[in-house]
Amino acid sequence: MREAAWLNAERVRAYGLGYAVFALWVLGDTVVGLLGWRDMPPGDADFLSFFAAARLALEGRPEAAWDRAAHALAQTAAQGTPGRYYAFFYPPTYLLICLPLGLLPLLPAFAAWVAATAGALLAALRAWVPGGGWVAVMLALLAPASVINATHGQNAFLTAALLAAAGLALDRRPALGGAALATLAFKPQLGLLVIPALLAARRWAVLAWATATGLGWVALSLLAFGPEAWWAFLARLPDAGAAMASGDLEAWKLQSVQAMALTFGIPRGVATALQAAVALAAVAAVAWSLRRRPGGRAEAAAIAAGAPLVTPFVFSYDLVLLLVPLAFLAGEGRRGGFLPWEKAxxxxxxxxxxxxxxxxxxxxxxxxxxxxxxxxxxVLRRLRAA
Structure with missing residues (x-):
């Protein structure tokens, strides 16, 4: 396990193909459910929230995306029959991204969303593992977190693609890197490490471009939807925190330090303190390691690896973000050899x-x-060794 010499290219292909059979079976089984061929309405997944919000915006009622009753009715209209409700807690800037989805029927929009965001992620990751070939593509697209994200129709492919693209652009194209990081702000809980990391690495140009792009996104959303959408979003925002604090959301569905502690029976107060301690430690460790500006890919890998540790609000599909540090470590290992325990x-x-x-x-x-x-x-060990 220390050297994992047994985990060579041939075995990676063999194990990967065996796992791919299982992953494709899961995806196929999910498609059957999404088509409505079981005791559930069609499109019964998280994506329904994005689709219904887009439809409301195209109808000229964007603020209704944050009105539970109106949003639920839009979901029912899309499915043709009442089903589970999927809330929309995202800012109006994200509604801009979702807007084209409302132009298609529900299931084609679902397929287009997953295909487009997965394609964006693969395009961004190609340069991270040069020469990886079809095996690297398969391991990225069919990773457990990727399968979870695809079956939910969630947006983790997009968040990982933005961070991977930023890592490629930070050194030579600060405007593009800043724009990618600013766009990631639609999911701010996964970007809590971004500003400390950029400050530690003294990425002043990237920070400036990120600020400008973020303001541009806000201005564009105001032009498209008006201030009412922002007021509706801000009024709805406390409900997300209340859902977690009330315990209505089962702890195992979250993948944070706090959630893990709660599932092992640790009292909520202690679990919250543990979450805060780990979050502070992760921010400090990443900032300390990036103070010498080790390079855009290394910085993006550290941010992506640390992001799920600093927030209590992270789901299984959000762990697609870990494909970025996985690609970084795989690329470094292919170039100069793997460090002890790294392969395993x-x-x-x-x-x-x-x-x-x-x-x-x-x-x-x-x-x-x-x-x-x-x-x-x-990742931090790699940076220290370098």
């Missing part, structure tokens, strides 16, 4: 999001922060 750590971190979800469904246990913690330690 990469393989385990790739697999653990799926294991955590399975344990959550069957035993109510979350292991979500473990792959992020492992990858953060491996």
């Amino acid at each position: 750590g990469v393989a385990l971190a790739w697999l653990l999001p799926g294991v955590s979800l399975g344990l959550g469904i069957h035993a109510g246990i979350s292991l979500g922060p473990l792959p992020a913690a492992m990858l953060l330690l491996l």
Whole structure:
């Protein structure tokens, strides 16, 4: 396990193909459910929230996306029959991204969204692992976190693509890097490390471009939807925190330090303190390691690995973000050889999001922060060795 010499290219292909059969079966089974061929309405997944919000905006009622009753009616209209409700807690800037989805019927829009965001992620990751070929593509698209994201129709492919693109652009194209990071602000809980990391690495131009792009997104959303959408979003925002604090959301569905502690029976107050301590430690470790500006890819890898550790609000599909540090470590290992424990750590971190979800469904246990913690330690060790 220390050297993992047995985990060579041939075995990666063989194991990957065996796993791919299982992953494709899961995806196929999900498609059957999404088509409405079971005891559920069609399109019964998180994507329905984005689609209904887009339809309301195209009808000239963008502020209704944050009105639970109106949003629920739009979901029912899209499905043709009442189903589960999926809330929309995103800012109006994200509604701009979702807007074209409302031009298509529900299921084609679902397929187009997953295909477009997965394609964006693959395009951004290609340069991270040169020469990876079809095996790298398969391992990225069919990673457990990727399968979870695809079956939910969530936006983690997009968040990972933005961070991967930023990592490629930070050194030579600060405007593009800043724009990518500013766009990531639609999911601010996953960007809590961005500003400390940029400050530590003295990325002043990137910060300036990110600020300008962020203001541009806000201005564009105001032109498109008016201030009413922002007021509606701000009025709805406390409901997201209330859902977590009330305990209505089962702890195993979250993949944070706090959630893992709660699933092991630790009192909520202690779990919250543990979350805060780990978050502060992650921010400090990343900032300290990036103060010498090790390069855009290394900085993006550290941010992506640390991001799930600093927020209590992270789901299984959000762990697609870990494909960025996985690609960084795989690329470094291919170029100059793997460090001790690195191969085994990469393989385990790739697999653990799926294991955590399975344990959550069957035993109510979350292991979500473990792959992020492992990858953060491996990335920081790489930076120290360099």
